[in-house]
Amino acid sequence: MAISRRTFLVRTAQVVVMGGLLPGMTGCNGLVRDDFERGEGYAALLAALGQQRTEMLWHASFAPSSHNVQPWTVRVVDNDHWLIGIAASRRLPAVDPGNTEILLSLGAFVESLVLAGSGLGLKCRTTLITDDPDASELIELRLQEAPAEDYPLSRLLERRTLRLPFENREVEAADFSHLVEGYQGFYYFPSASREANWLDTATIDANRQQVQRDDVQKELASWIRWSDAAARRHRNGLTPEAIGITGLAGWYVRNFYGRDDVFNKDFRRNTVNRVVSRVSQSGGWMVLTGRDHSVASLIDAGRRFQRMFLRARERSVAIHPMSQVLEEAPWKEKVRASLALPGEPLFLLRTGYSRDYPPPVSLRMPLDRFVSAGEG
Ligand SMILES: Cc1cc2nc3c(=O)[nH]c(=O)nc-3n(C[C@H](O)[C@H](O)[C@H](O)COP(=O)(O)O)c2cc1C
Structure with a gap:
């Protein structure tokens, strides 16, 4: 199988990092939240x-x-x-x-x-x-x-989104209850269940379809902050650190990747490969439903989601929203019936225990970028 020079370099970097050949690589780390006051x-x-x-x-x-x-x-x-x-x-x-x-x-x-x-x-x-x-x-x-x-x-x-492999064991009923606090609309499907299997396959297929859409890749390109300079300038979007490209591989993409790299074949294929491995490394899915897609229902669902998410770390339960099934046809039309749910699925969350629950890394904009004063 022929691979490009860039793929070779990134893979080499990953092998070196995973092999532990470069101890104490703190100099290779990208910007994380703690770098800002x-x-x-x-x-x-x-x-x-x-x-x-x-x-x-x-x-x-x-x-x-x-x-x-x-x-x-x-x-x-x-x-x-x-x-x-x-x-x-x-x-x-x-x-x-x-x-x-x-x-x-x-x-x-x-x-x-x-x-x-x-x-x-x-x-x-x-x-x-x-x-x-x-x-x-x-x-x-x-x-x-x-x-x-x-x-x-x-x-x-x-609180943070975790995209690591999770343990395969089921989330215990007591932990699920702690997270959802009696709120309506939350469902948990352990990995061996029919519903989880449907979500695994649908998530892989929806991702496979979505990475071929140039409009989606273009939009993604405008929200990926490959370089430290871009991360520092925008303080929003996705950094390599946030999407889990760390160590020497992180250093490589931060310095040599640019906007157009999301359009190359390797990037699209690696995205799908990552999804395939992630869905096999989980304790199942949590689904959050709402009444419909009205503004009131979506805001209410976002509120319940956040209340739940904020209680996840204290039970070592990892939460990873994977939304492509809700974004792509035909899966978005089929999901509710396939899971036999009484409400509209609004969040699909890969979940499971994670022993390794590192601190958050995603960046935030300074307050003056979203707060203004006055009559409008
Ligand atoms: C409505 C919604 C949809 C999301 N969909 C995805 C997704 O499909 N894949 C993913 O990896 N993260 C997804 N996320 C997680 C965000 O990428 C994450 O919240 C953001 O990067 C900030 O990181 P943090 O949660 O660690 O603070 C979603 C979050 C929200 C609120």
């Missing part, structure tokens, strides 16, 4: 809004989002009245033309604001102000001082 804009907001509100925004900024686009915006009308919206430039029209994933991400952000507020002594009342998924502002937030609840804020900072 509270970031630009923090001090200015602190002066304008005070500590509680600024900390609330900072903690919420670590919410998960599809491709790590961090679609949210916050307009501070006054200290106790904020409008939460979506930045047009941070939508994903190729993979997510209906804004489903963007609204789920917005829901996760809103839940983070509410939970951070509760831990910091701010009670939040949220009101949906539109049912238009393309609206630029969707949620009104009213804040009120209240006694702080003992919600552990560290959960917001320590």
Whole structure:
């Protein structure tokens, strides 16, 4: 089998790293979250809004989002009245033309604001102000001082998506209950189940189809931050470190990969190969359903997802959203009936125990990139 020079170099790098031939390769690491302090804009907001509100925004900024686009915006009308919206430039029209994933991400952000507020002594009342998924502002937030609840804020900072191999054993019922806290719409399918087998195969097939779509690869290219300079400039999107390309292989792609590399055959094939190995290394799937694809239902699902996700690390349960089945036809039309679910599947989450639960690495934009003040 002929392989390109680039594939050879990357594979060689991976072999060297996996073989442990380069001990203590810290110099090869890419930018991770700890490389940034509270970031630009923090001090200015602190002066304008005070500590509680600024900390609330900072903690919420670590919410998960599809491709790590961090679609949210916050307009501070006054200290106790904020409008939460979506930045047009941070939508994903190729993979997510209906804004489903963007609204789920917005829901996760809103839940983070509410939970951070509760831990910091701010009670939040949220009101949906539109049912238009393309609206630029969707949620009104009213804040009120209240006694702080003992919600552990560290959960917001320590949550992360894990794309590693997970243990194959089943998630225990007590752990699943701890994560979902009695919330409706969560289902768990252990790896040996018929439903998990369907999701494994469908996920591989949907990925195989999706990597051939140039519009999707082009969109992905605009959200991958191969170089440290790009990561530092944007502080959103996917870094090699975040997608698990680390060590010498990480160093190589950071220095020699560019936008066009997502179009090459090796990149597309490796993406599918990674999916094949990941689905075989899991304790099954967790599925989160909602009523439908309305704005209200998606925001609500994003909120439940984030509440669950925030409790996963303390039980060593890894969570890996894999959304391609929900993005690609015909699987997106078949998934609900194939899993025989009473609601619409909105999140498909590869899950399982992970002994190795490293700290988060995905980057976040500084506060001044998504918070603005004024009447609009
Ligand atoms: C709605 C939604 C869909 C997602 N879909 C995928 C996916 O298909 N594959 C994947 O690897 N990660 C997926 N993610 C995870 C994001 O890539 C991740 O949250 C983001 O990169 C930030 O990283 P963090 O969760 O570690 O903070 C999804 C997240 C959300 C909120």
